[in-house]
Amino acid sequence: MMISKLRPFLALSCLTLSCFQACYSFAQDSVPIRVGVLAFTHPENVEKRWQPTIDRIAADLNTPFELVALTPSELDADVAQGKLDFLITNALTGVSYKKDFGTSSLLTLVPRGNKHPTQSVGSALIMRAHEQVDNLDDLKTLRAISTDKQAFGGFQIFAGEMAHNGLNPFNDFKQLNFVGFPQQKLLSLIVDGKADIAILPTCVLENAILKGEIAAKALQVVLAKDAPSFQCQTSSELYPYYSFSKLGKTDHRLATEVVRSLLSIKPIDHAATQGRYDSWSATVNDSHVFKLLKQLQQWPFVTNWTSIFKSALPWAVVAAIILLFGYIHHLRVKRLVVLRTRDLKAEVELHTQTQKALLEQTKQFYKAQRVLLTGEMASGIAHELNQPLAGIRYLTQGCIYRLSDDQVELKEAMNKAIQQVDRAQSTIKRFRHFCQQPSVMTECCLNQVLEDTLSLMAAEFSRIQLTPDLNSLVVSLKADPSLLQQVFVNIIRNALDAMAQTKEPCLSITLSKQAEQASIVFKDNGTGLSETALERLFFPFETSKENGLGLGMIICKRIIEEHDGEIIAANNNLEGSAAPGLTITITLPIKGPQIV
Secondary structure: OHHHHHHHHHHHHHHHHHHHHHHHHHHHOOOOOEEEEOOOHHHHHHHHHHHHHHHHHHHHHOEEEEEEEEOOOHHHHHHHHOOOOEEEEEEEHHHHHHHHHHHHHEEEEEOOOOOOOOEEEEEEEEEEOOOOOOHHHHHHOOOEEOOOOOHHHHHHHHHHHHOOOOHHHHHHHHEEEEOOOHHHHHHHEEEEEOOEEEEEEEHHHHEEEEEEOOOOEEEEEEEEOOOOOOOOOOOOOOOOEEEEEEEEOHHHHHHHHHHHHHOOOOOOOOOOOOEEEEEEEEEOHHHHHHHHHHHOOOOOOOHHHHHHHHHHHHHHHHHHHHHHHHHHHHHHEEEEEHHHHHHHHHHHHHHHHHHHHHHHHHHHHHHHHHHHHHHHHHHHHHHHHHHHHHHHHHHHHHHHOOOOOOHHHHHHHEEEEEEEEHHHHHHHHHHHHHHHOOOOEEEEEEEHHHHHHHHHHHHOOOOOOOEEEEOOOOOOEEEEHHHHHHHHHHHHHHHHHHHHOOOOEEEEEEEEEEEEEEEEEEEEEOOOOOHHHHHHHOOOOOOOOOOOOHHHHHHHHHHHOOOOOEEEEEEEEEEEEEEEEEEEEEEEOOOOOOOO
16 A cells, blocks of 8 residues: 555656666766876877777767877876876876876786786887997996986886986986987987987887888897896886876776776777787786886976975965065054154154243243233332322422421422422332333234144143143134233143142133123133132232242233233032032123134
């Protein structure tokens, strides 16, 4: 019963799986499998040799395959980027990719006429027949040539042989040149005497003699090693030749089918005859290839600088970015230091100028105090002396009126006394006039005078961490700005002294216009004044300061009154209760035109 209910779902699942397999097969059919082949010579020659083998695999698997002939640098790039699925390379390159990129060796090529895949290729040193080399040290006097420094069967195997004996082919030949392909070209250069010795793969000389390209007695292989099972002479150890590998991303089921196809190739098949091999075998022991790779790494020409550069490039970029940001930060800090130093110098200069201006203003204020005090004293002295002198004059004149005409001498004496009294009164009048300082009335902006006063006292504000609150209109009137500034400085200083012990000092200054009068209100939150002190604030010699003279406020009152103004003081009150602080209000008439 349950199975019958599940049948529709099973049918749907099978249909979905079939569709997925069909799509997968279509995708496989539409995208060819890429097989990379290492090519030192012309790509068309490489394709001509290996294309029949690739066609055999494609026919057996009914899947499109693409042969890609690549130079060593191109092959390195495609392997690193994962653009290939399989590789046909020499043993040394296959081992290097296994170490650097994690490729897997699947099969080893069995060369034609050789039943030992581990002994498939080596290096042969070829010289002219009438010359002889007995050991490796004799090579130091010879001019050597080879096809390419990355050619495994030629140069690299013998380079490893020299490294094993403590020699370096780049240093221990008299001259070493790489002349490229084809390999038969190197034989001609030796025959013509343009070089002394050629480093070529094994069997190149034998095949050239067999084809009649070189005379049988013209050239020879020197430093030959005993290799009974190998059909050609060799000057080095023998190694496996070509290997078939897969990249890590390649599906293992596909690799299994490819291996099955390659193993089915027989020596008489077109793929084998065109590829110049007998068959493919299982992967052989390549430990001695690793040993050769280790030996070759003694020279910079074999080191995989591309791989090293690519692996180190991200770190180098990060380090460069860090250094760049560090340098930019250094320049920024240096610039900020320069700007800050310049600002500090400007601030110090401004502070110095402000201090000088404030000191000069203070001197002028004290000078004005002294002058006004002298004027007050002169007025008092004149007032006090004029009364007794006037009494003396009246009494003397009374005496003259009472003298008879016979008392001429006494009358003359009395008249002289009156003359001296008049002289004394004249002297006192001149002295009083001399001590009075005339005000210089000019058109001035009252708000600008206030702002200049606050700038002068900026250092005093910083001392108690106070920022005055100035609310002002633009008001113009006729006044002596120097005397008004002295009044403002004195009032502000008294406020600062009163707020010396206040935790949060506050000073507000308000300039407003009411009808034809300007009003300046100074309000602080200091200690304020007692009622008695407030009543006697504008009396001379009344002060609560230890070193004060008690003349500051009386002088301020005289200056304001000279401007036909009024100054009053009152303790702050908030809803009828006493609050700390004092409010001083100055009222001045606006005699000149107002600027709005």
